[in-house]
Amino acid sequence: MATVHKSIWTLKRFGRFLPGTKEDGGNPWKMFEPSESAGELVLTIVESGHMLVSQGHDLLDGFSLLDAPSYLKVQQKSDTLLFRLTVKGESRLIRMQFSGSRAEALEECSSAVLRLKEYLPVTTQRGPPPLSCPPTPNQPPTKTTAQNQQAGAGEAMATEPEVVQGSLSIKRLTQHFLGEHSLSLPLVYRHSALSRGELEPFVRLCLLDPSFPALVEEVEGELRRVLQD
Numbered sequence: 081m082a083t084v085h086k087s088i089w090t091l092k093r094f095g096r097f098l099p100g101t102k103e104d105g106g107n108p109w110k111m112f113e114p115s116e117s118a119g120e121l122v123l124t125i126v127e128s129g130h131m132l133v134s135q136g137h138d139l140l141d142g143f144s145l146l147d148a149p150s151y152l153k154v155q156q157k158s159d160t161l162l163f164r165l166t167v168k169g170e171s172r173l174i175r176m177q178f179s180g181s182r183a184e185a186l187e188e189c190s191s192a193v194l195r196l197k198e199y200l201p202v203t204t205q206r207g208p209p210p211l212s213c214p215p216t217p218n219q220p221p222t223k224t225t226a227q228n229q230q231a232g233a234g235e236a237m238a239t240e241p242e243v244v245q246g247s248l249s250i251k252r253l254t255q256h257f258l259g260e261h262s263l264s265l266p267l268v269y270r271h272s273a274l275s276r277g278e279l280e281p282f283v284r285l286c287l288l289d290p291s292f293p294a295l296v297e298e299v300e301g302e303l304r305r306v307l308q309d
Contacts, residue, residue, distance in 0.1 A: 088123070088124050089122070089178060091122065091123055092180075093111055093112065093121070093176065093177040094112045094135075094141075094175070094177075095109040096109065096172075096173075112135055130144050137249055139249065139250055145200065149199075152166075156193050159189045160175055160189070161176050258303055
């Protein structure tokens with residue numbers, strides 16, 4: 081099996097924008113920082129075209145960069161990257177600041193930008209990095225469909241899948257894929273790099289490969305080993 085090369089950078093901070101928090105007098109960003117208990121913050125871009133942000137054993141965010149120009153915009157500001165994702169009419173913002181001295185952080189950020197440019201354009205803005213309030217989405221804050229469904233699901237909680245928001249651990253993802261724990265995954269996990277028309281021939285091609293069943297069994301075995309770790 082060919083080696084899958086990946087690019088890894090350590091982060092000083094990672095933030096997720098929370099719409100509506102500023103109006104309530106709170107910090108509009110939920111920030112994550114490295115610590116001895118939680119572990120390092122790490123940005124990873126693998127050759128398959130997926131970008132992951134993790135801390136210890138927790139996956140804080142992740143999405144495919146394939147076809148990224150259709151739903152993703154990235155802006156570099158000093159040693160910080162700001163990501164704006166728009167999927168099915170819903171927008172969200174995340175940002176990350178690279179670790180090291182000022183010069184080292186700028187170099188690391190520029191290195192990540194070069195990697196990202198393999199998938200989509202990255203704009204550069206001069207000036208200091210954003211500290212508290214980034215550009216907010218142009219659309220007025222409204223409740224998402226998932227929030228409305230969650231508000232009215234009180235009586236069906238016992239039978240409905242658990243609604244997950246924010247970070248998701250690798251163990252919980254594994255349990256979901258093995259069917260041991262039903263989850264309603266965050267929006268970022270629902271974006272497929274393949275359209276519906278492209279998926280069927282891809283699946284048929286896999287089924288025609290004599291080694292495919294063995295690969296499926298190996299993947300399931302690896303997932304079960306992850307649960308044992």
